[in-house]
Amino acid sequence: MTRSVCRTRRTRRMLQVTGASAAALLALSACSSSDDSSSATSDSSASASSSDKLSGTVTVFAAASLKESFTTLGAAFEKAHPGTKVTFSFGGSDSLAASITGGAPADVFASASPKTMKIVTDAKDNATEPVTFVRNQLEIATLPGNPDKISSLKDLTKSGLKVVLCDKEVPCGAAAQKALEAGSLKLTPVSYEQDVKAALTKVELKEADAAVVYKTDVHAAGDKVEGVEFPESADAVNEYPIALLKDAQNAEAAKAFIALVRSADGQKVLTEAGFLQP
Incomplete structure (x- = not known):
């Protein structure tokens, strides 16, 4: 059924990241965890306690559909951790996976399907255990x-x-x-x-x-x-896995970015963009 113009505009307004929502992201720890993951909690706590030590560039390869949400989260991460920079390469997950297995330098891979993530994890054990962080329809x-x-x-x-x-x-x-x-x-x-x-x-x-x-x-x-x-x-609902790449040049900051994506604050940005909970 076709959605009304009003609904479309309401959704668009909801997607706009206001100063207040960005401030809320920053006020809470950028590395806080989602409640349902003890491993994420551990990573988050470690990152939060050593936030001053995070620096340098985090290179994230992510599915094209994540562009708006991840750009918002990247900006929030940089503000929460002065001295860091998050750079993104967005595109088709299969192309990104091929680039990673071909040696392209990256710290994090966020794919739009487990199948394309498997291309990376199967190639010379290139990544840590992937975790589904959202779904999309x-x-x-x-x-x-x-x-x-x-x-x-x-x-x-x-x-x-x-x-x-x-x-x-x-x-x-x-x-x-x-x-x-x-x-x-x-x-x-x-x-x-x-x-x-x-x-x-x-x-x-x-x-x-x-x-x-x-x-x-x-x-x-x-x-x-x-x-x-x-x-x-x-x-045909797609699950989106995210993983730290084992050749990451900035592993600590990469872990902190993944923790932000999986945190309550990160999930709020993603669900407001229309993603489904994992």
Whole structure:
């Protein structure tokens, strides 16, 4: 069912990080843990007690769908730990995994699926044990006002409709294929894109009528697109694991950043962006 413009605008306003919310992040320890993880609590306490010792750059490779949330958390982390800098490389999880196994320097990997994380963990034991920190669900992004009256996944199979999907090797593409299979549907897109942001951009630029992306990306786009929920998405929810890479150049700061992501404060930023709890 198509969400109303009012709901879309409310969601967008909720996503905006106000000075008050940033202050709340900083007032609490950037390395506090989520309540359901004793290991995260341990890491958080250690990081909090030695916060003055954290310095240098933390290099994070993260799925494209995490761009807005992680950028917010990176800024909060830097303010909580003067002398640190968080740099990001966002993209398709499969491409990021290939870069890491190919020797690209990184401290943290946050993937949009366990499958792409496994590429890294299986390659010469490159990472510590991954932990799921959020989940994400698919949604159809249409042109503003939904001029083609798309109300279901089946509607995307209409003749003449230009639909874009993520590449099948990318987590959002694999999830879209799973959703289509759940609905016994076949769809030939006008293009397969390398990551979810690229797929969404096709709709934003009016080069496509619709794209199957994540709810979080529809939310982040605001009035540039309109979101349409579909029941088959429940059969294709992606888990997002995060891990410290064993060749990390700044392991202590990297652990502290992961602790922030998993903390109550980090989870608040992520859930307000539309992610689901792990």
